[in-house]
Amino acid sequence: MKNEKITSSTVDFAKWYTDVVNAAQLASYTSVKGCIAILPNGYAIWEKMQNELDQKFKELGHVNVQMPLLIPEGLLNKEKELVEGFAPEVAWVTMGGSKELEERLCIRPTSETVFCDFYKNFIKSYKDLPLLYNQWCNVLRWEKETRPFLRSREFLWQEGHTIHSTKEEAENETKRMIEVYKWFHHEILAIPSIIGLKTEKEKFAGAEYTYTNEALMFNGVTLQCGTSHYFGQKFSKSYDIKFTNKNNNEEYAYQTSWGTTTRMIGAVIMVHGDDKGLVLPPKIAPKQVVIIPIGTDEKVVLLSKKIDDKLNKNNITSYIDLSEKSPGYKFAEAEVNGIPIRIEIGKRDLENNSITLVRRDTSEKIIINADSNLVESINELLETIQKDMYHRALKRREELTFEAKNLEEVQNIMNNKPGFIKACWCGDAACELKMKEIKGLKSRCILENEKLISDKCVVCGKQAKELVVWGIQY
Amino acid sequence: MKNEKITSSTVDFAKWYTDVVNAAQLASYTSVKGCIAILPNGYAIWEKMQNELDQKFKELGHVNVQMPLLIPEGLLNKEKELVEGFAPEVAWVTMGGSKELEERLCIRPTSETVFCDFYKNFIKSYKDLPLLYNQWCNVLRWEKETRPFLRSREFLWQEGHTIHSTKEEAENETKRMIEVYKWFHHEILAIPSIIGLKTEKEKFAGAEYTYTNEALMFNGVTLQCGTSHYFGQKFSKSYDIKFTNKNNNEEYAYQTSWGTTTRMIGAVIMVHGDDKGLVLPPKIAPKQVVIIPIGTDEKVVLLSKKIDDKLNKNNITSYIDLSEKSPGYKFAEAEVNGIPIRIEIGKRDLENNSITLVRRDTSEKIIINADSNLVESINELLETIQKDMYHRALKRREELTFEAKNLEEVQNIMNNKPGFIKACWCGDAACELKMKEIKGLKSRCILENEKLISDKCVVCGKQAKELVVWGIQY
Numbered sequence: 001m002k003n004e005k006i007t008s009s010t011v012d013f014a015k016w017y018t019d020v021v022n023a024a025q026l027a028s029y030t031s032v033k034g035c036i037a038i039l040p041n042g043y044a045i046w047e048k049m050q051n052e053l054d055q056k057f058k059e060l061g062h063v064n065v066q067m068p069l070l071i072p073e074g075l076l077n078k079e080k081e082l083v084e085g086f087a088p089e090v091a092w093v094t095m096g097g098s099k100e101l102e103e104r105l106c107i108r109p110t111s112e113t114v115f116c117d118f119y120k121n122f123i124k125s126y127k128d129l130p131l132l133y134n135q136w137c138n139v140l141r142w143e144k145e146t147r148p149f150l151r152s153r154e155f156l157w158q159e160g161h162t163i164h165s166t167k168e169e170a171e172n173e174t175k176r177m178i179e180v181y182k183w184f185h186h187e188i189l190a191i192p193s194i195i196g197l198k199t200e201k202e203k204f205a206g207a208e209y210t211y212t213n214e215a216l217m218f219n220g221v222t223l224q225c226g227t228s229h230y231f232g233q234k235f236s237k238s239y240d241i242k243f244t245n246k247n248n249n250e251e252y253a254y255q256t257s258w259g260t261t262t263r264m265i266g267a268v269i270m271v272h273g274d275d276k277g278l279v280l281p282p283k284i285a286p287k288q289v290v291i292i293p294i295g296t297d298e299k300v301v302l303l304s305k306k307i308d309d310k311l312n313k314n315n316i317t318s319y320i321d322l323s324e325k326s327p328g329y330k331f332a333e334a335e336v337n338g339i340p341i342r343i344e345i346g347k348r349d350l351e352n353n354s355i356t357l358v359r360r361d362t363s364e365k366i367i368i369n370a371d372s373n374l375v376e377s378i379n380e381l382l383e384t385i386q387k388d389m390y391h392r393a394l395k396r397r398e399e400l401t402f403e404a405k406n407l408e409e410v411q412n413i414m415n416n417k418p419g420f421i422k423a424c425w426c427g428d429a430a431c432e433l434k435m436k437e438i439k440g441l442k443s444r445c446i447l448e449n450e451k452l453i454s455d456k457c458v459v460c461g462k463q464a465k466e467l468v469v470w471g472i473q474y
Numbered sequence: 475m476k477n478e479k480i481t482s483s484t485v486d487f488a489k490w491y492t493d494v495v496n497a498a499q500l501a502s503y504t505s506v507k508g509c510i511a512i513l514p515n516g517y518a519i520w521e522k523m524q525n526e527l528d529q530k531f532k533e534l535g536h537v538n539v540q541m542p543l544l545i546p547e548g549l550l551n552k553e554k555e556l557v558e559g560f561a562p563e564v565a566w567v568t569m570g571g572s573k574e575l576e577e578r579l580c581i582r583p584t585s586e587t588v589f590c591d592f593y594k595n596f597i598k599s600y601k602d603l604p605l606l607y608n609q610w611c612n613v614l615r616w617e618k619e620t621r622p623f624l625r626s627r628e629f630l631w632q633e634g635h636t637i638h639s640t641k642e643e644a645e646n647e648t649k650r651m652i653e654v655y656k657w658f659h660h661e662i663l664a665i666p667s668i669i670g671l672k673t674e675k676e677k678f679a680g681a682e683y684t685y686t687n688e689a690l691m692f693n694g695v696t697l698q699c700g701t702s703h704y705f706g707q708k709f710s711k712s713y714d715i716k717f718t719n720k721n722n723n724e725e726y727a728y729q730t731s732w733g734t735t736t737r738m739i740g741a742v743i744m745v746h747g748d749d750k751g752l753v754l755p756p757k758i759a760p761k762q763v764v765i766i767p768i769g770t771d772e773k774v775v776l777l778s779k780k781i782d783d784k785l786n787k788n789n790i791t792s793y794i795d796l797s798e799k800s801p802g803y804k805f806a807e808a809e810v811n812g813i814p815i816r817i818e819i820g821k822r823d824l825e826n827n828s829i830t831l832v833r834r835d836t837s838e839k840i841i842i843n844a845d846s847n848l849v850e851s852i853n854e855l856l857e858t859i860q861k862d863m864y865h866r867a868l869k870r871r872e873e874l875t876f877e878a879k880n881l882e883e884v885q886n887i888m889n890n891k892p893g894f895i896k897a898c899w900c901g902d903a904a905c906e907l908k909m910k911e912i913k914g915l916k917s918r919c920i921l922e923n924e925k926l927i928s929d930k931c932v933v934c935g936k937q938a939k940e941l942v943v944w945g946i947q948y
Contacts, residue, residue: 031549096616
């Protein structure tokens with residue numbers, strides 16, 4: 001059943017997205033332009049994401065820190081490319097209390113400069129390295145157009161900042177962390193992201209190179225879902241971070257950074273959602289099961305409570321809806337909120353000694369015997385849902401991945417439905433710009449390990465150097 | 475053994491404090507005046523604190539949200555008392571990108587205004603209430619004098635903001651949460667804080683009343699460790715937050731807020747620390763046990779690893795120090811970092827079939843049989859340490875709690891060693907100010923449930939109304 005509060009995605013995708021955010025009470029607009037309030041339903045999803053990532057980071061030897069929110073202008077200005085990349089979109093603090101500041105402070109858009117400033121004083125010898133630091137925090141970028149979770153002025157993220165005594169180690173860290181994000185997307189969010197290199201134009205300001213995870217939303221638009229940057233010695237030279245190496249020589253250190261954000265909540269909505277609302281992969285669903293008793297029969301309520309208790313004791317997060325709303329209303333509410341499994345228990349189920357499970361992702365009804373091992377059945381079903389959601393998203397990604405050898409083919413694809421367009425590229429920024437004329441297509445990433453599908457650039461026809469995935473971006 | 479990097483607390487308490495913060499690598503100064511970097515050792519303690527509190531909040535029905543960092547000036551100005559209390563100490567954002575903003579935005583010093591702005595639009599009926607919201611975030615106050623953890627411009631905290639349909643429910647929440655902080659201090663941090671009401675002068679700007687937890691550091695100075703505010707309808711009237719009550723009438727809502735901060739790391743240092751460094755209560759120690767093999771004997775290292783493995787598998791966080799430093803250096807390092815239990819294993823221990831445990835809090839050595847149940851022994855010892863630390867702090871608090879009936883008695887106490895001074899008060903702000911002349915004594919809190927110790931005000935000698943605890947504050 002369609003939800004009345006939600007515009008159909010086929011009618012207006014952008015409106016559908018905002019309607020889902022509102023109807024599922026994930027976030028709310030605020031009096032501060034471009035900044036959202038993340039509401040309990042949204043924040044609980046973020047907490048699940050944080051737990052998964054944080055545990056993984058720590059298993060790999062990373063430790064959490066907290067660096068200052070504010071960056072003095074002089075410190076920001078030390079890395080030329082970084083400042084050119086970020087200066088147009090930072091917020092400036094110019095007054096403290098009633099006094100004008102001698103030096104402006106910007107609110108961090110990202111914290112490379114602050115970490116560099118710390119490393120500079122902290123690191124003396126190769127014995128102090130590597131430092132594998134991460135922080136969970138808020139950042140601010142003065143965006144002009146904003147959309148809840150996808151692009152807002154303030155957002156929450158984690159930013160890893162590591163520093164190493166060898167190039168090799170730092171490059172391995174860069175690759176390792178983009179693989180961690182891939183694991184996170186594939187295994188936890190059921191989103192089959194792809195990995196590739198950003199072009200010179202699209203890479204992080206100040207990086208030698210940037211790996212990216214790109215994902216496809218169900219309308220064929222692409223979303224950058226995590227990036228991992230290799231800085232080499234660029235920042236360490238700008239910020240004078242030297243250490244004494246094993247040969248007792250001074251050397252500039254090698255650095256990386258990597259991050260992912262609350263934008264992932266938007267990705268989950270746009271990869272898995274439908275016209276009934278949110279569909280949450282079980283691994284990040286704050287509540288995995290909702291139990292809805294049909295009617296007020298005492299035995300029904302008693303059994304519902306018993307089941308709720310049993311599930312929660314067995315590490316399945318469940319809740320029971322005993323409010324005075326109608327069952328239909330409760331169903332719709334659980335659907336809007338994306339709860340993976342709904343358990344319905346009515347008088348007839350009691351008589352038949354059965355329990356009805358309903359999958360959120362497929363609406364499939366599964367009737368099981370009340371005497372069977374419910375915990376096991378639910379656990380199996382949660383696993384199945386997680387896998388099925390991934391495979392559906394993968395199938396869609398494959399269906400929406402196209403190949404093009406020239407601009408006409410690109411145009412034909414785009415006249416139909418957008419997606420990942422694989423096409424070869426000569427490496428010239430002018431050709432990259434030319435692609436943008438077709439409905440704003442941008443290079444998403446360079447595929448390093450796939451064979452070129454043509455020896456000619458899709459735009460100019462000259463010698464192709466790279467196989468690039470193109471797409472429309474959020 | 476004294477640590478060389480740490481000034482003795484009897485020589486210079488302030489220097490001792492900073493030395494411990496540095497030697498234990500809890501925090502570091504940064505290029506941003508008054509803002510610290512919280513380093514891995516410090517942040518890991520904060521994470522332990524967060525876990526304990528967050529779990530408790532959730533058990534009591536609170537949910538986490540995230541409101542914006544920035545507050546438009548017009549929004550801040552709606553509550554007169556709040557703006558007077560905080561305006562002198564906020565940082566103002568006046569530029570976004572390269573454009574001057576039409577309205578200045580302040581970085582949140584606290585978020586009552588932002589929550590009110592949200593509640594105003596969100597709440598319609600008593601059925602929407604209560605909302606028990608909390609957020610973990612950074613805040614900024616433009617302090618002039620700062621000290622790591624105790625008072626810094628930016629700090630991390632949690633701020634609970636709840637809204638209710640009845641006065642009674644809101645007042646109960648205010649009391650419940652100050653009791654939660656007391657539980658946190660007593661049971662988790664081993665700090666015997668006391669609870670009382672703030673005077674009119676010391677209460678939170680905009681609150682009807684403020685409950686506070688006050689703790690005594692080992693040098694007799696007091697520290698505010700958590701506050702819980704009852705707002706009644708003050709904010710709801712300023713921000714126009716109305717709901718339809720059960721009688722179908724419009725009514726202004728009742729609100730509370732409560733918070734505690736990274737300052738608690740400072741409290742732990744100053745309640746439990748010594749000249750060797752940090753002493754961590756086991757319940758917030760990121761690492762509870764360090765294993766130090768003496769010598770490089772293969773069997774010794776093997777046994778060390780076996781023990782480390784066993785402890786970690788049994789939920790005791792331990793690590794093994796296999797670095798090339800000398801045992802003495804490793805001991806000192808573990809001591810500086812406050813690790814509750816050190817396990818030493820040498821060749822002689824192997825021969826004697828024994829294991830040596832050393833308590834950080836008392837330096838006591840405990841030799842146990844290698845065949846005994848090590849996990850059980852360690853768990854018991856961790857519990858004993860936690861309890862002993864609490865009781866030592868409680869005994870000290872009692873020894874440093876004094877009573878005074880007139881200013882001469884106050885002066886005599888303060889000439890010796892400061893502490894909690896219980897003295898009666900007429901309720902006149904002038905007398906409160908007068909007390910400040912004696913080494914800066916301030917009212918810490920009003921004890922509601924204790925009998926007056928005199929019928930005369932300690933300052934003016936007129937009729938006493940309240941029994942107040944006075945102290946020097948950080």
